[in-house]
Amino acid sequence: MPCHERHNQLPPEGVGKRSSRLGSKLLLPLVIVLSWVYTFSQTVASVVLEKQERVKELLAVMGVSRGVQWSGWMLEGLCSSIITCIVLSLRLKFGGLAERSDVTIILLLLVSFVIAMMSFAMLVSTFFSRATLAGLAAVSIYLLPVFTGIATSLFCNVALAEACLVLANSEDSGVGLQWANINDPAGPGESYTVTGAIGMLWLDAVLYAVLAWYIENVFPGEFGVPKHFYFFLQKSYWLRTPSPKDASTLPAPHGNLANSNFLEPEPENAVVGVSIDSLGKVFGKKDAVKGLSLNFYENQISCFLGHNGAGKTTTISMLTGTCTPSSGTARLYGLDIRKDMDAIRANMGVCPQHNVLFNGLTVEEHLLFFGRIKEMSEKELKGDIDMMLSEMDLEEKRKAFANTLSGGMKRKLSVGMAFVGGSKVVFLDEPTAGVDPFSRRGIWELLVKFRK
Numbered sequence: 001m002p003c004h005e006r007h008n009q010l011p012p013e014g015v016g017k018r019s020s021r022l023g024s025k026l027l028l029p030l031v032i033v034l035s036w037v038y039t040f041s042q043t044v045a046s047v048v049l050e051k052q053e054r055v056k057e058l059l060a061v062m063g064v065s066r067g068v069q070w071s072g073w074m075l076e077g078l079c080s081s082i083i084t085c086i087v088l089s090l091r092l093k094f095g096g097l098a099e100r101s102d103v104t105i106i107l108l109l110l111v112s113f114v115i116a117m118m119s120f121a122m123l124v125s126t127f128f129s130r131a132t133l134a135g136l137a138a139v140s141i142y143l144l145p146v147f148t149g150i151a152t153s154l155f156c157n158v159a160l161a162e163a164c165l166v167l168a169n170s171e172d173s174g175v176g177l178q179w180a181n182i183n184d185p186a187g188p189g190e191s192y193t194v195t196g197a198i199g200m201l202w203l204d205a206v207l208y209a210v211l212a213w214y215i216e217n218v219f220p221g222e223f224g225v226p227k228h229f230y231f232f233l234q235k236s237y238w239l240r241t242p243s244p245k246d247a248s249t250l251p252a253p254h255g256n257l258a259n260s261n262f263l264e265p266e267p268e269n270a271v272v273g274v275s276i277d278s279l280g281k282v283f284g285k286k287d288a289v290k291g292l293s294l295n296f297y298e299n300q301i302s303c304f305l306g307h308n309g310a311g312k313t314t315t316i317s318m319l320t321g322t323c324t325p326s327s328g329t330a331r332l333y334g335l336d337i338r339k340d341m342d343a344i345r346a347n348m349g350v351c352p353q354h355n356v357l358f359n360g361l362t363v364e365e366h367l368l369f370f371g372r373i374k375e376m377s378e379k380e381l382k383g384d385i386d387m388m389l390s391e392m393d394l395e396e397k398r399k400a401f402a403n404t405l406s407g408g409m410k411r412k413l414s415v416g417m418a419f420v421g422g423s424k425v426v427f428l429d430e431p432t433a434g435v436d437p438f439s440r441r442g443i444w445e446l447l448v449k450f451r452k
């Protein structure tokens with residue numbers, strides 16, 4: 001049903017105004033709608049917290065697409081909310097508020113609402129980067145129709161409230177809401193039906209998801225490379241992303257470097273893995289990175305040395321796609337960081353400057369999780385994980401949760417996560433910061449081992 005049609009069919013009053021006119025039983029819509037405020041605001045805050053703590057970005061950098069991340073959130077939210085839906089439906093049926101109605105219709109209505117609400121939470125989360133602010137704003141956004149009297153079913157909670165009004169009216173009439181009268185309006189002169197409300201909830205869910213997907217791509221926020229506003233019209237967005245080119249087919253090392261008197265000559269017969277070409281990043285008026293041209297070679301460990309604020313992290317952020325270059329570009333195995341980031345990420349491992357760990361996962365589960373993201377089977381990973389744990393001296397902590405590890409142990413685990421799964425290019429930002437000398441040597445040895 002087109003949105004504008006539904007819009008016209010709605011009564012002019014908002015949820016709050018309308019409910020206040022009704023008897024105590026007709027407060028049902030308001031009570032049901034308000035009972036989801038907390039779930040909504042918590043979902044928005046949790047999604048934004050992942051963004052704030054850069055978990056979302058690390059997952060993206062390691063090759064987990066936004067779609068998969070959002071599906072995970074939807075699934076988690078649905079699983080926990082479905083129990084609430086079942087309890088609420090039974091409570092309405094056997095608690096006397098909807099005793100004549102069919103409980104399966106009430107359940108269908110609530111589940112449809114939860115799906116739309118989760119999708120709405122994803123959309124709202126795209127506008128925020130701080131979890132506390134997002135949680136508070138989510139409450140206001142959710143209550144907006146109640147306080148302003150906006151009565152469009154494009155708000156999923158308005159659609160739910162209207163359906164609850166039909167439910168309350170059918171209870172009052174003594175028949176209750178049944179599958180046989182599900183298409184009947186609330187009363188004479190009314191046009192809203194429960195099927196219409198459920199249809200609108202599904203339409204809302206799709207609409208919110210599409211909007212969230214568009215906004216995420218065009219305005220990815222502080223961390224991420226924005227796409228063109230017409231990105232969905234580009235063939236390259238929909239077609240399979242290119243795979244890394246064979247290193248031997250790549251162009252020769254950057255000419256400027258080879259001819260400079262101040263630089264080491266390029267190694268002979270070495271294959272270029274990463275080729276940085278006049279890369280630059282400007283923050284406001286400040287050049288964080290300016291005209292950087294450099295090649296990194298296969299089977300070698302290269303490192304940036306520089307004072308605090310020299311631009312090392314910014315360079316790594318550009319190479320891993322968490323920030324957009326202001327000028328120049330870089331190619332990783334022939335793939336351009338401005339265009340082919342999804343393909344690059346499938347073969348890339350990253351250990352960010354700040355540990356990004358999941359408190360609910362053990363050390364072994366972290367390695368397993370990131371290895372599985374790189375599409376390796378559990379069997380294939382077992383040997384790798386055993387070797388890593390012993391090299392990093394974390395064997396004893398195999399089953400320990402991440403939040404019980406010391407700072408140094410967390411760092412070692414972060415390094416392990418970057419290597420697990422056989423990534424072709426691995427970026428490590430200060431991998432041994434805060435690690436004791438013995439473990440530092442362990443990490444170095446690990447790096448040498450994984451070089452090839």
Ligand SMILES: Nc1ncnc2c1ncn2[C@@H]1O[C@H](COP(=O)(O)OP(=O)(O)OP(=O)(O)O)[C@@H](O)[C@H]1O
Binds near residue numbers: 288
């Ligand atoms: N998001 C940002 N907004 C504005 N300026 C930034 C931002 N990120 C970095 N900078 C600035 O860019 C410059 C380079 O910072 P960067 O973090 O890349 O340095 P670094 O070499 O990694 O430093 P450190 O060794 O301390 O980690 C600094 O002057 C920093 O203040």
